[in-house]
Amino acid sequence: xxxxxxxxxxxxxxxxxxxxxxxxxxxxxxxxxxxxxxxxxxxxxxxxxxxxxxxxxxxxxxxxxxxxxxxxxxxxxxxxxxxxxxxxxxxxxxxxxxxxxxxxxxxxxxxxxxxxxxxxxxxxxxxxxxxxxxxxxxxxxxxxxxxxxxxxxxxxxxxxxxxxxxxxxxxxxxxxxxxxxxxxxxxxxxxxxxxxxxxxxxxxx
Amino acid sequence: xxxxxxxxxxxxxxxxxxxxxxxxxxxxxxxxxxxxxxxxxxxxxxxxxxxxxxxxxxxxxxxxxxxxxxxxxxxxxxxxxxxxxxxxxxxxxxxxxxxxxxxxxxxxxxxxxxxxxxxxxxxxxxxxxxxxxxxxxxxxxxxxxxxxxxxxxxxxxxxxxxxxxxxxxxxxxxxxxxxxxxxxxxxxxxxxxxxxxxxxxxxxxxxxxxxxxxxxxxxxxxxxxxxxxxxxxxxxxxxxxxxxxxxxxxxxxxxxxxxxxxxxxxxxxxxxxxxxxxxxxxxxxxxxxxxxxxxxxxxxxxxxxxxxxxxxxxxxxxxxxxxxxxxx
Numbered sequence: 001x002x003x004x005x006x007x008x009x010x011x012x013x014x015x016x017x018x019x020x021x022x023x024x025x026x027x028x029x030x031x032x033x034x035x036x037x038x039x040x041x042x043x044x045x046x047x048x049x050x051x052x053x054x055x056x057x058x059x060x061x062x063x064x065x066x067x068x069x070x071x072x073x074x075x076x077x078x079x080x081x082x083x084x085x086x087x088x089x090x091x092x093x094x095x096x097x098x099x100x101x102x103x104x105x106x107x108x109x110x111x112x113x114x115x116x117x118x119x120x121x122x123x124x125x126x127x128x129x130x131x132x133x134x135x136x137x138x139x140x141x142x143x144x145x146x147x148x149x150x151x152x153x154x155x156x157x158x159x160x161x162x163x164x165x166x167x168x169x170x171x172x173x174x175x176x177x178x179x180x181x182x183x184x185x186x187x188x189x190x191x192x193x194x195x196x197x198x199x200x201x202x203x204x205x
Numbered sequence: 206x207x208x209x210x211x212x213x214x215x216x217x218x219x220x221x222x223x224x225x226x227x228x229x230x231x232x233x234x235x236x237x238x239x240x241x242x243x244x245x246x247x248x249x250x251x252x253x254x255x256x257x258x259x260x261x262x263x264x265x266x267x268x269x270x271x272x273x274x275x276x277x278x279x280x281x282x283x284x285x286x287x288x289x290x291x292x293x294x295x296x297x298x299x300x301x302x303x304x305x306x307x308x309x310x311x312x313x314x315x316x317x318x319x320x321x322x323x324x325x326x327x328x329x330x331x332x333x334x335x336x337x338x339x340x341x342x343x344x345x346x347x348x349x350x351x352x353x354x355x356x357x358x359x360x361x362x363x364x365x366x367x368x369x370x371x372x373x374x375x376x377x378x379x380x381x382x383x384x385x386x387x388x389x390x391x392x393x394x395x396x397x398x399x400x401x402x403x404x405x406x407x408x409x410x411x412x413x414x415x416x417x418x419x420x421x422x423x424x425x426x427x428x429x430x431x432x433x434x435x436x437x438x439x440x441x442x443x444x445x446x447x448x449x450x451x452x453x454x455x456x457x458x459x460x461x462x463x464x465x466x467x468x469x470x471x472x473x474x475x476x477x478x479x480x481x482x483x484x485x486x487x488x489x490x491x492x493x494x495x496x497x498x499x500x501x502x503x504x505x506x507x508x509x510x511x512x513x514x515x516x517x518x519x520x521x522x523x524x525x526x527x528x529x530x531x532x533x
Contacts, residue, residue, distance in 0.1 A: 031343060035281075038336070058325040066332025067362065070339065074358050077343045077351060133321060134382055 010050055016043035034072040041065040053132040208312045217298065217317050224297050228451045229259035235492050242496040269440035274345055277437065281344035286438065286445035289337025293452040296330040299323035300459045301385045303469050303476035315469065315476065316385065323384040324376065327460060328369055331415070335361050337449065342434035353433030356423055356503065363510045364414040364421075370518035371407035374525035375464045384460075388468035398465040401525070405465045407518045409490075412461065414510065416454045418491055420498040423506055458487040 016039060023036035041064045048057035141149045233248065233255065240247025248255040273282055303315035320326055335358060342354020375397050379387035391397055398405055414421035435446045462468060462483040469476035471483075501509070 035340075054320070055322050055325070058322050058329050061329040062325060062332055066329060066335070067365070070332070070335055070358060070362055073336075073339050073343075074355065074362075077339065078355060134325075 006050060009046065013043045013046035013050070016040075017047065030076045031073070034069060034076055037072065038065050038069045041069060055132050055134050055137055208314055212311050212313055213317060216313065220297065220317055221294055224294065224452060224455060225448075227455055228448055229263070231451055231455065231488060232262070233258050234488075235495075238489070238492045239496050242493075263444070266441045266444040271440045271442065274347060274437050276346040278344040278346070281340050282437075283442075285337045285341030285344060286435075286442045286449070287337075288340065289334055289449035290445045290452070292330045292334040292337070293449040293456065296327050296334075296456045297452070297459065299326055299384055300456065300463060301388055301468055302459075302480045319383070319385050321381075321383045324372065324382045324387075327456070328365070331453070332365065334449065334453065337446070338434045341438065341446070345434075345437035347437050349431045350434050350436045353431075353436060357417065357434055360414055360417070360421065360423065360506065360510075363507060364411045364514070367407060367510060367514040367518045368411040368415055370515070370522055371404050371411055372464055373518075373522040374401045374404040377522070377525050377529050384463050384468070388463055388470065391467040392470045396465065396467045401465060401521075403517065403521045404525070405461070407514055407521065408461060408465070411510075411514060411518070412457045413491070413494065414506070416457055417450060418454065419495040420500050421506060422500060423503055454491060455484070455488070458484050458491065461487050 020036045020039035020043060024033050024040060027033045027036060041060060045057040045060040045065065048054075048060060236258075237247040237255070248258040251257040251261045273279075298317040299320060301316040301319070305315040306313050338357045338361075339354045342350045342352075342357070345351070375387060376382060378397060378400065379390045381387055381390070387397075413419075417423075435443055438446060459480075462480065466483050469480040471479035474482075
């Protein structure tokens with residue numbers, strides 16, 4: 001019974017993942033595209049749950065579906081979110097790169113299925129009590145996976161610096177200052193309002 | 206302790222209804238308290254002391270015509286309030302409200318579900334709730350609703366960072382992400398409000414902004430935006446948005462009780478009673494703030510969030526980590 005339920009959930013999540021992935025690149029309205037991306041990230045989180053990686057699933061929802069994708073929606077909604085012309089395909093090298101990447105993935109999947117069928121895949125996963133717990137993941141980050149962790153942080157740092165530079169650039173070049181804008185004489189104060197007009201004649205309590 | 210699955214289901218149904226009832230009467234209490242603070246009576250005509258007012262409001266909302274703008278995107282427009290309300294209700298499932306009991310030979314735990322990463326789950330659900338607001342505002346195809354939802358979105362995303370960082374000190378001291386363990390740790394040592402008073406203040410301020418309460422209720426600044434992201438909503442759809450906001454507030458207050466005031470622990474009285482008493486006290490402070498403080502300007506809100514609250518929360522987390530290591 002439990003196994004059957006796992007299969008049902010896996011099937012649903014896997015198909016949701018594929019379907020939303022296709023929708024991301026095929027829907028014409030970018031707002032719906034971003035929504036499909038959120039669905040994709042959410043169904044990935046369900047797949048993580050099935051792998052008994054609860055922490056990763058929650059982090060996936062919190063960081064990607066919750067924070068990163070909100071930014072996408074935010075920008076798209078600001079720009080209007082109007083329907084776009086369907087994507088007609090990129091330049092030829094992009095197409096070739098896509099074909100190569102897709103066939104590499106396909107080859108990998110075929111190999112894994114073949115190994116599994118031949119019984120030559122490594123042993124069953126060793127899922128203990130502490131598997132996927134925050135403490136265990138933290139320990140991995142600071143021991144076995146330290147290099148990957150630090151490289152990721154450098155990538156994020158580069159992205160942050162890039163964001164600052166882009167922002168500073170657009171601010172400097174966005175609004176051209178007029179010649180002598182600072183010298184323009186402003187009226188000393190707004191046209192004066194008669195000071196007695198409001199509340200005049202109302203007796204003090 | 207393991208409980209049967211049907212016990213969990215019954216408990217979930219009961220808790221959802223209790224939370225909904227709390228929401229309904231929270232609106233009444235808020236209007237009453239605000240009225241008294243502004244030298245008015247507040248609602249007092251429907252039933253004795255106005256006690257039936259929430260029910261009258263509900264009937265009114267249900268019987269209103271369910272109009273929607275002709276230009277709106279139907280599916281998303283209808284889904285938005287549902288998303289908000291569902292995520293808000295689901296978040297309450299991990300809040301512990303008692304020690305757990307044995308009733309008629311059945312084990313009953315003190316929360317609907319006890320997960321080891323309860324705190325992260327709460328924040329994840331909260332971040333999904335934002336989608337209700339942004340989708341609702343966009344699908345209405347109205348300038349006011351769109352601007353309101355943009356404001357909501359920017360505000361929630363900004364203050365979520367401070368909110369998460371402000372509870373980091375508690376997590377470091379409790380050495381767990383499980384709310385039951387954090388509560389147990391506080392009972393064994395000290396209520397975290399004492400060592401984490403800075404954390405509590407940042408949590409409270411960021412939480413006020415996170416639930417769109419005054420003085421941070423800019424998304425609904427009626428002078429500027431009519432009503433924010435739910436401008437084009439009426440009837441019970443509007444009611445669902447309102448419900449989501451209030452339930453988020455209740456959950457946040459419950460989280461505050463759990464993280465800083467030892468949850469359901471307290472002398473003499475049983476656990477759930479203590480929990481409710483503490484919860485009501487925090488909710489009262491929220492109402493009190495609403496009547497006392499004027500609304501901030503939008504740029505002040507953003508500057509405060511990023512340049513004041515976030516550094517304070519970060520320093521608090523780092524200092525807590527430092528002292529915890531020092532004491533160990």
